[in-house]
Amino acid sequence: MTELNHCPAPAKLNLFLHVNGRRADGYHLLQTVFQLIDHGDTLHFTLRDDTVLRRVTDMPGVPEQSDLMIRAATLLQAEVLRRTGVLPRGVDIAIDKVLPMGGGVGGGSSDAATTLMALNKLWNAGLSKQELMDLGLPLGADIPFFIFGETAFAEGVGEALQPVQAPDCWYVVIEPGVMVPTAAIFGSEQLTRDTPVVNIADFSSHSRIAGFGKNDLQQVATKLFPPVAEAVEWLGAYGDARMTGSGACVFSAVASEDDADAVLEKVPAKWKAWKAKALQQHPIIAKL
Numbered sequence: 001m002t003e004l005n006h007c008p009a010p011a012k013l014n015l016f017l018h019v020n021g022r023r024a025d026g027y028h029l030l031q032t033v034f035q036l037i038d039h040g041d042t043l044h045f046t047l048r049d050d051t052v053l054r055r056v057t058d059m060p061g062v063p064e065q066s067d068l069m070i071r072a073a074t075l076l077q078a079e080v081l082r083r084t085g086v087l088p089r090g091v092d093i094a095i096d097k098v099l100p101m102g103g104g105v106g107g108g109s110s111d112a113a114t115t116l117m118a119l120n121k122l123w124n125a126g127l128s129k130q131e132l133m134d135l136g137l138p139l140g141a142d143i144p145f146f147i148f149g150e151t152a153f154a155e156g157v158g159e160a161l162q163p164v165q166a167p168d169c170w171y172v173v174i175e176p177g178v179m180v181p182t183a184a185i186f187g188s189e190q191l192t193r194d195t196p197v198v199n200i201a202d203f204s205s206h207s208r209i210a211g212f213g214k215n216d217l218q219q220v221a222t223k224l225f226p227p228v229a230e231a232v233e234w235l236g237a238y239g240d241a242r243m244t245g246s247g248a249c250v251f252s253a254v255a256s257e258d259d260a261d262a263v264l265e266k267v268p269a270k271w272k273a274w275k276a277k278a279l280q281q282h283p284i285i286a287k288l
């Protein structure tokens, strides 16, 4: 095998996100449900004759060497060298980028996770799922979840995961058109960090599609970025509208694709908006 094309890197939504505390290193202790959805980037990998790792698609604002796909590939290439004494062949990585950056839908993390899973296969590297998750964590708190590959309840900084059955529904997602820097939201003095720990069984037994818990980052993000507040208010007329991750995207659950289309028709033209179906499993699993 010399290439792996059309590898999906789906988005996630944080159905709720509670900040329960802060560790000594400044990272925050969270409880969240990561919902996989069927909307995302698509990556293509082609082995090279040398050992160079290259991104062959331009991505404005993200230099090649700081791209999470290249950083993930570099980590895995070094790990394979350490284990086998042989440096794996280089790779050209192309990407059809559709996910908004700084959108809270995990785009960069998902791209990195798909890169680790695809190259593990292409290089016959043989790392276990847990080993790939451990390798990815320093690059981004959401990367272990995407490698875990199932809609999940997460604790810790996002790395302690257990599968959870999420509602079988559709989502409408609005991009408010701003990039929210995650570190600024977590660093805010206004952030509350004392939400009591919940029992995930209470989420699982919650029969309605909307409304368990809250997103503790939302209050800070909406104050700093008024377009996020505006999107929450607009979408709130159609259901329980909430921000995902540290923002900026805002989502609401709907029962069917028709219901999603009905809301999308009314979204003001100034915002980009899309629909997505809830997924239980990462779509790359069927491919690898």
Ligand SMILES: C[C@](O)(CO)[C@H](O)COP(=O)(O)OP(=O)(O)OC[C@H]1O[C@@H](n2ccc(N)nc2=O)[C@H](O)[C@@H]1O
Residues within 6 Å of the ligand: 014, 017, 026, 027, 028, 029, 030, 032, 104, 109, 139, 140, 141, 142, 143, 156, 157, 158, 182, 183, 186, 187, 244, 245, 246
């Ligand atoms: C908030 C979430 O979107 C939930 O899905 C993610 O955990 C954020 O993941 P991410 O964008 O990949 O963020 P990272 O690159 O890991 O971290 C960016 C910054 O956010 C802060 N951060 C992140 C995750 C966490 N549990 N506690 C934090 O305090 C840290 O200041 C960190 O430097």
Ligand SMILES: Nc1ncnc2c1ncn2[C@@H]1O[C@H](COP(=O)(O)OP(=O)(O)OP(=O)(O)O)[C@@H](O)[C@H]1O
Residues within 6 Å of the ligand: 061, 062, 066, 067, 068, 069, 100, 101, 102, 103, 104, 105, 106, 107, 108, 109, 111, 112, 142, 182, 245, 246, 247, 248
């Ligand atoms: N392949 C990539 N795709 C998107 N962003 C990347 C990539 N590589 C590096 N980045 C950097 O990571 C930053 C965060 O991007 P990302 O799309 O992951 O944000 P996000 O959706 O807010 O993530 P999260 O939900 O994990 O907070 C970008 O602003 C960009 O500078």
